Amino acid sequence: MKLSRIRTPDFDLAKTLGSGQVFHWQPHEGGFAGTIGDAAAFVEQRGDSVLFSGVPPKKVRNYFALDHPLAEICRSFPNDEAMRAAAQFCRGLRIIRQPKWECLATFICSSMKQVAHIRQMSLALRKRFGGTARIAGAEVRTFPPADRIASATEQALRECALGYRAKNLLLTARAVANGDANLETWSDLPDAELRARLCELPGVGAKVANCVMLFAYDRLRAFPIDVWIERVVKEKYFPLCRKVTSARLREFCSEYFGEHGGYAQQYLFHLARTTTPRRRRLLGGPSRSIVRRKRQQ
């Protein structure tokens, strides 16, 4: 198998693919097999280089955002202890440029799901509705286009273990397929308008909209707030406050972390998610079993 090589300073492939921003790459022979758009691709890191096949170098550079000025981005972070720790831990982690529909569809599925579940749903959709390709001895699946999902039934989507998300995905797929939602032309919109458009789609609220903006539209200021980030920010930046309203939290995050807040968010998220033991997450606030027990008394 013939592999191409490009120099990739300031890049950590494994961290990038394992940080919960993309869900379909599978470890394969010391690297990763997956798709970039409709092309099957194999990628492998060797020190300061990336070896790859299946796609042209230009596509690799664009997809993995090797043009993002990482050093400059990290310099723009607020200089506090939590942020320094996250930046050090996540050195080389890049926010990639995903295909817009693929990213949107995947994050509609993400609501109230762990990363492992999202991977399963993505794979199930690909297996049932997508295409098959082979690269470097691995079988990979392309993500089905919107019109392919739009012509499916809700029942068929539920069989991919989507649960209540099936209806939202179906309705959004129809909006994209029939042109009501033109994801490509939305690239020209300013942040606020893009966010508003995305939030009109079924199953898309502020959190999913910000994920899509960050991971597919190159809006590096977009700051998705999920349960992890909420926990981290409250713990690190509002340690003594009893109640922090969601509005206050949103306001703080969009101001404090600056022009590349999305990167800051991803670094804080990845550090917390990969180093917080499950036990420690359960502390803080009475458990539901206790609440339920009190009600019964």
Next chain:
DNA sequence: CTCCAGGGATGAT
């Protein structure tokens, strides 16, 4: 078995 997860939509205060 319980608990929780990269939430969103809706309706009641």
Next chain:
DNA sequence: ATCATCCATGGA
């Protein structure tokens, strides 16, 4: 504006 509830599913 803030809060409660429901929505399915499966890993830990």
